[in-house]
């Protein structure tokens with residue numbers, strides 16, 4: 001039986017566990033021998049690789065994180081470590097790989113493919129939703145729902161006081177999480193790297209709105225803007241509202257995968273296995289224009305993700 005292995009790499013995201021479940025079950029259905037690689041690329045180097053059983057796939061669908069753990073590996077940059085990784089796979093008859101991770105992980109496996117010829121399929125998985133070629137990355141819906149719940153909670157206290165609340169979201173250099181959260185939570189301000197903001201215009205707007213009865217402000221700031229503490233101070237000093245800052249941090253990476261992420265995990269992984277079996281040696285499964293498909297690793301690795309013009313247009317009213 002031909003061996004196929006799965007690993008999760010880089011920042012974990014909700015949906016990885018449902019993806020692992022689907023991988024084990026669908027591999028058996030396709031007559032493949034599934035393996036799991038623990039600790040991402042680190043486990044590939046250290047031979048932390050086990051045959052997958054139905055037991056591994058049981059009782060994990062509702063869990064956040066990844067039961068096979070993840071890592072950000074520096075050692076994999078070393079050709080000698082990649083050689084070790086290859087020997088580990090060869091000894092077990094593992095001929096194909098699936099990686100749930102971000103573009104950094106895909107690039108690493110692309111180098112590995114060129115050196116050792118091990119075909120792989122990438123499944124875009126990151127709460128940042130910043131991977132070129134796909135409109136959706138696994139885990140984003142769960143992260144958005146975690147953020148929504150936090151903002152709803154903060155709004156409860158904000159509306160009970162005359163206060164401004166600044167909430168910093170993750171997303172690295174991408175403003176997707178912040179923008180979608182701001183729009184769907186009815187925030188008054190949203191600062192993201194993709195949109196220029198105008199503090200003078202915001203001040204004018206709030207002075208007018210406060211005169212008309214506005215009693216609180218919710219501002220969402222993407223971490224990539226690096227301006228959350230400054231905005232909190234600005235709201236206090238320039239707008240004259242007592243202000244508080246909440247940095248949501250790693251809670252955004254946790255939580256039970258939403259129904260949408262469970263379903264997307266199933267579809268992504270099914271496409272990954274089907275693609276490998278059809279002879280696609282180095283592709284990334286993408287969800288584009290409401291359809292699953294494949295994108296070349298070169299395009300994914302070299303392209304730059306951009307938020308849809310429609311979302312950016314709607315975000316314009318939150319930056320000025």
Ligand code: F6P
Nearest residue numbers: 011126127128170171172223253
């Ligand atoms: O890429 C996912 C992410 O959660 C980013 O949003 C964030 O900037 C980063 O990872 C945090 O990394 P770490 O978990 O290593 O602190």
